[in-house]
Amino acid sequence: MKIIRVSLLCIVTSLPICAQQPNRVKLAHEVKAEFLHAWNGYKKYAWGHDDLKPLSKTYHDWYAEPLLMTPVDALDTMMLMGLKDEFATTHHYVVDHLSFDKDISVQNFEVTIRLLGGLLTNYQLTGDKRLLDLAEDLGNRLLPVFDSPTGMPYRYVNLRTKAVRDANSNPAETGTLLLEFGTLSKLTGKPVFYDKAKRALVETFRRRSSIGLVGEWINVETGQWTNTDSHISGAIDS
Numbered sequence: 001m002k003i004i005r006v007s008l009l010c011i012v013t014s015l016p017i018c019a020q021q022p023n024r025v026k027l028a029h030e031v032k033a034e035f036l037h038a039w040n041g042y043k044k045y046a047w048g049h050d051d052l053k054p055l056s057k058t059y060h061d062w063y064a065e066p067l068l069m070t071p072v073d074a075l076d077t078m079m080l081m082g083l084k085d086e087f088a089t090t091h092h093y094v095v096d097h098l099s100f101d102k103d104i105s106v107q108n109f110e111v112t113i114r115l116l117g118g119l120l121t122n123y124q125l126t127g128d129k130r131l132l133d134l135a136e137d138l139g140n141r142l143l144p145v146f147d148s149p150t151g152m153p154y155r156y157v158n159l160r161t162k163a164v165r166d167a168n169s170n171p172a173e174t175g176t177l178l179l180e181f182g183t184l185s186k187l188t189g190k191p192v193f194y195d196k197a198k199r200a201l202v203e204t205f206r207r208r209s210s211i212g213l214v215g216e217w218i219n220v221e222t223g224q225w226t227n228t229d230s231h232i233s234g235a236i237d238s
Helices: 002-012 018-022 024-046 069-080 082-097 108-126 129-146 180-189 190-205
Strands: 051-054 058-060 103-107 157-158 217-219 225-227
Touching: 002 108, 002 225, 024 051, 024 058, 024 069, 024 157, 051 069, 069 082, 069 108, 082 129, 108 180, 129 157, 129 190, 180 190
Parallel strands: none
Antiparallel strands: 051 058, 103 157, 217 225
């Protein structure tokens, strides 16, 4: 939008800014080069793990076993950038090696936005049913988080045992799951994912203050705010 406004301004004026228009092709090449720099570093030092630690040139896993956070997160970017070979290699690696049958307790919110969202996006881009199957399997393993008295989700769930923990949550984690879980319902034809996420959103919304604000932390078992500070930073920003 900013580029359009400046371009229109240049049509009717002769301002110096008109001689400083960005070369969008050059910028696109620079962005792609930076992506490849980061991606090649990940492949060289952290392949098969969640993250690259660029200074130490080692890897970091979010949990006791890796969940391929970076490859899943980066797949759609590769496709949009036209990196067909990188996409194909990574795509095959993900469907061949990613499994959620792990005895680990994961944070529902982070796994939802990164893994569930990434798998659904890439299924929609490729039509590869294996990606949707992975997304559905993950969604089923995350569903126990919603089994609280209020319907708002616990923060953590064990992917294998279904054990949940941490009832003290926040609006970002209780009220912003509808996009991914709703998409999963749409693509699988199973309304349970949408219904659970919508109830969590509605229950969060119902507990807003008289002037329409939400607090920072809330207990999903009692439905009571444990911190009533309201702001636009972490825990509420999403």
